[in-house]
Amino acid sequence: MMTVLTGGTGGAKLIEGLILEIDPDGLVIVCNTADDSVLHGLYISPDTDTIMYTLAGLSDDRQGWGIRGDTFTVLEQLENYGCSTWFKLGDRDLATHILRTKLMRQGLSLAQATETLCRSLGVATKVIPMSDDRVETRIATADGDISFQEYFVKQKWHPEVRRVSYSGVATSRPAPGVLHAIREASAVIICPSNPVTSIGPILAVPGVRAALRETAAPVVAVSPMIGDTAISGPAHKLMAAQGFEASAYGIARGYADFLGAFVVDYADSDLKPRIAALGLSVHVTSIRMASVAEKRRLAREVLALVE
């Protein structure tokens, strides 16, 4: 069993490569849920959905979220009703949220609802939300606290970030199977996801970081940064706000207490000595994954590191 910790878009690319290289049912994927929110009365779990759609072969690779070829008719009508529609929810995607909300109102946990959705889509890989408890990434700006989706989608990561916090995380518990999946893994892979708002919340769930430190499995991470900028999204801005150096080195330092190996881009080869000085083995390669071939190649390299 190989265990993967991930957010949405960036992680989904590596996972797409991984399931082309190894048996999908040998993977356990632990997803960030700190971007989950309730919109139009429906429970939305953006990262879990992106990963689930990727595993089901439904994902929209161009956008990095949602279902390929989806339409937006419901959202148009909600807009006619005067609803706020800055968060784009496609029609097929909404079916997921409608069903998940129904299952959770019937008493299923988020993890159980996720399992039901995955089974219906024929997903063989086990997808586990990091926690069944509500944890919410809050972005403190000059104009007050906003959710990550408000910051990222609605305000297009323009506001200056003062601080990032994970509301509810201190009292949250890892979802059933999360700690076991880390402790008993043959390898743990940390995806090239935002270290502050995707991997950060998973690490902050009580018990997860300790399990990563204690597991006998090799732990390898892929950098989501090239130079001082994230490949996609605002990771560098959020890292700076949290007092991290906005670079692959800054990430390696944040993970150093549990990490064995770190994969960085050729462009960051100059960081190799500094990262190595943290006690990590450093693998330098191309970390951009613009094509399926690149996803597979990077997945193969990561797998070689843990074998």
Add this chain to the structure above:
Amino acid sequence: MMTVLTGGTGGAKLIEGLILEIDPDGLVIVCNTADDSVLHGLYISPDTDTIMYTLAGLSDDRQGWGIRGDTFTVLEQLENYGCSTWFKLGDRDLATHILRTKLMRQGLSLAQATETLCRSLGVATKVIPMSDDRVETRIATADGDISFQEYFVKQKWHPEVRRVSYSGVATSRPAPGVLHAIREASAVIICPSNPVTSIGPILAVPGVRAALRETAAPVVAVSPMIGDTAISGPAHKLMAAQGFEASAYGIARGYADFLGAFVVDYADSDLKPRIAALGLSVHVTSIRMASVAEKRRLAREVLALVE
């Protein structure tokens, strides 16, 4: 103020005619809600929606329900998830159910949620659900009790009906404004709707029938039957099960305690003496409403009866 009691399809046709003849904001429409149900976790109010869409100019006249030109993408995906999809919910229609469910979960009553939806669609006419309490038409068949939608839509009115009951009606209260709208009306119009499953539940809400008996306003009804068959739907089957004669006369007899005038089809002119013997004035005309012109003409005739 003119007050209209209605179910879905048949009533919507007459209402479409009425709002072309009189000022729409001079009408109050009391809708049957005994066909309401929760599907996919969403609160659906089929008759209220049909009337609301008709008043907003959105209705699908060909089908008699839903929004014109609607698509069914969400439902397709729900089917992929293994959900039961015999009740056809279009994408735009689903926006209504999503928003209504959200509003009701926030604490709004069905009547308040309906008012919000109508306002957003620019509907000037006041639409009131018969009750904010859950009342459900139950159809007793040889294979057990089913809802009206299960009988009508899923089983296409094939099972033999033993009895019809309105679960919850005894303890229900009329929604705010319903009794006032009947008592203070200048006229009350009973639409050509199913007397057992559309008008029946409204009449069974405690206080409604008494208000109809007591109001000083003329009360006129339009027959939904021609000969021994309903113009559309299974009214005749349900009437027979309830011990009514399946004819315009059977309906007139059921309404006689509060009705002043009854509109029947030319094909039923032979029933005129029997209906008149109930103490009602009888108006014979063509009650089919296949075109907008026919809807307007029938509306004009009904308005002339109450003026």
